[in-house]
Amino acid sequence: MTMASLDPVAAVLLIPIVSAALLAVLPGYRLTARLNVVASLLTFVSALSLFVIERPQPGPYVLVDDLNIVFIVLNTFVGFTTSIFSASYIAHELETGRLTPVYLRFYHAMYQTMMFGMNLAFVSNNIGLMWVAVEIATLTTVLMVGIYRTHAALEAAWKYFILGSVGIAFALFGTILVYMAARPIVGEGQDGMIWTLLIQHAAAFDPALLNVAFIFLFLGYGTKVGLAPLHAWLPDAHAEGPTPISAVLSGLLLNVALYALLRFKILLAANPDAIAPGPLMVTMGLVSLIFAAFMLYRRRDIKRLFAYSSIEHMGIIVFAFGMGGPLANFAGLLHMVMHSLTKSAIFYAVGHISQIKGTQRINRIRGLTVTHPALGWGFVVGVVAIAGLPPLGIFMSEFLIVSSTFARQPLLAIALVFGLLLAFGALTLRLTSVAFGEPRGSTASAEASYVPMLAHIALVLCAGIYLPTPLVVWFQHVARLLG
Amino acid sequence: MQMHSLAFDISHTLAGGLVLISFMMLYQDRLYSLLNVFALHAVVLALSVAWQAYIQDAPHLYITAVIALVFKAIVIPVALHRIVKQLGIHRDIESAVSIGLTMLAGMALVALSMVLMLRVTADADPLAREDLAFALSVVLLGLLVMVTRRNAVSQVVGFMSLENGLVLAATGAKGMPLVVEISVAFSILIAFIVIGIFLFRIRERFDSVDVSALDDYRGERR
Numbered sequence: 001m002t003m004a005s006l007d008p009v010a011a012v013l014l015i016p017i018v019s020a021a022l023l024a025v026l027p028g029y030r031l032t033a034r035l036n037v038v039a040s041l042l043t044f045v046s047a048l049s050l051f052v053i054e055r056p057q058p059g060p061y062v063l064v065d066d067l068n069i070v071f072i073v074l075n076t077f078v079g080f081t082t083s084i085f086s087a088s089y090i091a092h093e094l095e096t097g098r099l100t101p102v103y104l105r106f107y108h109a110m111y112q113t114m115m116f117g118m119n120l121a122f123v124s125n126n127i128g129l130m131w132v133a134v135e136i137a138t139l140t141t142v143l144m145v146g147i148y149r150t151h152a153a154l155e156a157a158w159k160y161f162i163l164g165s166v167g168i169a170f171a172l173f174g175t176i177l178v179y180m181a182a183r184p185i186v187g188e189g190q191d192g193m194i195w196t197l198l199i200q201h202a203a204a205f206d207p208a209l210l211n212v213a214f215i216f217l218f219l220g221y222g223t224k225v226g227l228a229p230l231h232a233w234l235p236d237a238h239a240e241g242p243t244p245i246s247a248v249l250s251g252l253l254l255n256v257a258l259y260a261l262l263r264f265k266i267l268l269a270a271n272p273d274a275i276a277p278g279p280l281m282v283t284m285g286l287v288s289l290i291f292a293a294f295m296l297y298r299r300r301d302i303k304r305l306f307a308y309s310s311i312e313h314m315g316i317i318v319f320a321f322g323m324g325g326p327l328a329n330f331a332g333l334l335h336m337v338m339h340s341l342t343k344s345a346i347f348y349a350v351g352h353i354s355q356i357k358g359t360q361r362i363n364r365i366r367g368l369t370v371t372h373p374a375l376g377w378g379f380v381v382g383v384v385a386i387a388g389l390p391p392l393g394i395f396m397s398e399f400l401i402v403s404s405t406f407a408r409q410p411l412l413a414i415a416l417v418f419g420l421l422l423a424f425g426a427l428t429l430r431l432t433s434v435a436f437g438e439p440r441g442s443t444a445s446a447e448a449s450y451v452p453m454l455a456h457i458a459l460v461l462c463a464g465i466y467l468p469t470p471l472v473v474w475f476q477h478v479a480r481l482l483g
Numbered sequence: 484m485q486m487h488s489l490a491f492d493i494s495h496t497l498a499g500g501l502v503l504i505s506f507m508m509l510y511q512d513r514l515y516s517l518l519n520v521f522a523l524h525a526v527v528l529a530l531s532v533a534w535q536a537y538i539q540d541a542p543h544l545y546i547t548a549v550i551a552l553v554f555k556a557i558v559i560p561v562a563l564h565r566i567v568k569q570l571g572i573h574r575d576i577e578s579a580v581s582i583g584l585t586m587l588a589g590m591a592l593v594a595l596s597m598v599l600m601l602r603v604t605a606d607a608d609p610l611a612r613e614d615l616a617f618a619l620s621v622v623l624l625g626l627l628v629m630v631t632r633r634n635a636v637s638q639v640v641g642f643m644s645l646e647n648g649l650v651l652a653a654t655g656a657k658g659m660p661l662v663v664e665i666s667v668a669f670s671i672l673i674a675f676i677v678i679g680i681f682l683f684r685i686r687e688r689f690d691s692v693d694v695s696a697l698d699d700y701r702g703e704r705r
Contacts, residue, residue, distance in 0.1 A: 139672060146679075165642055166626060169646065180615070183656070208604075208605075209604060
């Protein structure tokens with residue numbers, strides 16, 4: 001493990017944590033918002049450099065492999081674009097007095113701490129460390145959800161904390177059980193928690209103990225993925241916190257929990273006598289998809305609408321990984337990337353919309369494409385993408401998931417298509433009322449940068465039309481790793 | 484052999500004591516007495532962890548024991564006492580379910596964890612095995628406290644007792660790394676939350692941890 005090869009990994013972790021400390025003490029909106037953007041950009045660049053450098057040998061704490069590079073790069077990219085969106089969003093919040101300068105400092109420090117926690121969860125090779133990192137990321141988002149200190153925001157943060165802690169407690173119990181299963185084979189101490197060692201010896205582990213461990217891990221991390229019926233924290237946390245946090249919650253934090261789940265799924269798959277995690281994931285995924293699709297029809301709040309849409313899409317992704325096999329895994333991976341990009345773009349748009357209109361109630365927002373063409377049409381394309389229409393990226397991944405399911409389990413595919421159509425109906429219903437028709441509410445122009453939103457939409461559009469071959473090869477390789 | 488079985492008996496007694504105290508928490512109907520019982524819970528946990536540190540010859544576990552004793556048995560209960568006084572909520576706790584039903588549910592949960600853990604860990608050494616079964620009972624009972632109470636302070640107490648169960652499990656798993664770090668991380672989490680309750684004066688009972696509560700607020704109920 002040479003120092004040079006360790007550097008990008010260290011940078012991905014050190015840049016956020018150092019800038020978090022800086023942002024906690026520096027005053028002034030202009031300086032801190034810019035520093036936040038620069039720090040996020042630097043983190044993204046160092047994450048990109050993971051592609052080119054020689055990878056460090058998996059150590060006791062750090063692991064870089066083909067799977068987590070995808071997650072890290074996606075994480076830091078969306079973290080970077082969200083920091084740009086956040087700068088213009090927060091400026092407006094300061095003007096309207098919803099945030100005071102003290103809370104602004106706190107907000108920025110927490111933003112970078114959260115990035116640190118998420119990146120640490122991705123690079124950790126130690127299942128205990130991964131658990132600690134997920135806890136850090138959760139705690140910081142809890143604090144940010146409650147930052148407006150209104151009754152509703154505090155209640156949302158409290159609910160998020162309670163359910164998140166229960167989830168995280170179950171995940172720890174599962175982690176302890178994995179260690180117990182590993183101890184007779186791998187030996188006591190540190191080694192029993194190192195993922196790369198666990199995977200080598202997983203075939204010899206006690207299958208009964210591994211099964212129970214996976215149930216706890218699935219419930220624990222599944223709570224954080226937002227799978228129904230463990231999702232209750234998710235809509236509130238999305239609706240009551242600042243919109244940049246909704247964007248990173250949906251786009252990134254759910255992925256972190258999903259990543260943890262995938263690591264343990266690979267572990268379980270390596271043991272021939274353990275239960276297959278697939279059916280469990282397929283069931284929970286389908287339940288989440290169909291439940292969320294029904295819930296979409298009743299939403300009156302625009303941020304809650306898209307929060308339920310996140311539950312729906314996480315359901316689809318978990319379903320795809322549960323089906324397994326190279327094609328479904330490929331589609332799941334692609335869907336995860338597309339969902340992160342699209343959903344955060346939608347939240348950027350929603351953030352600007354709710355600031356202009358001064359409300360999150362759907363029935364008070366109408367005719368956006370007339371009054372704010374750029375924002376309105378950006379929003380339209382985003383929602384069309386998330387609803388799964390061609391030629392955008394989500395259509396392609398959903399098509400792959402449906403077709404690979406049809407080939408193997410036609411009945412499941414029918415349920416899947418039913419859920420997708422249901423969600424599609426709800427989203428188009430809401431889209432037409434928000435985007436078209438007689439304008440309602442304030443028509444003030446927004447002083448905002450639409451670049452992050454448009455960049456994400458452009459990427460999703462490109463992916464829908466043409467996926468570059470190296471990316472396809474990479475994803476295929478990762479899909480095989482996932483088994 | 485004699486010494487070994489004594490070691491086993493003591494850790495067994497301490498872990499069983501934790502389960503018993505978890506049951507005591509279920510029927511406390513005043514916040515002050517709930518806090519006192521929790522302090523006792525933390526003291527027994529500290530003893531149990533210290534005993535594990537001694538028999539496993541793992542000195543770093545003494546740190547976890549000291550954290551449990553100082554932070555969870557003294558600092559947090561005292562701080563919560565003061566918060567309860569300041570918020571003026573030292574009246575009865577309204578539990579969502581009647582005490583009889585809660586106790587029955589508690590027994591069912593303990594039976595469940597015994598059946599589950601003893602069955603799957605048939606090959607593990609008996610000490611770790613029973614420790615794990617007790618720990619899962621404590622975790623589930625803590626969860627039950629959280630579910631049946633609606634007051635923010637008693638929910639935190641429930642969460643802390645749940646976490647005590649996790650520390651019991653982690654220390655019982657011989658040679659598990661990061662136990663100290665995890666107990667520190669938990670302490671920080673709890674400190675944050677207690678400070679949060681104090682700063683934001685979370686006195687009003689959030690009627691449930693259910694998504695419907697904010698649905699009402701957002702006008703999404705029909």
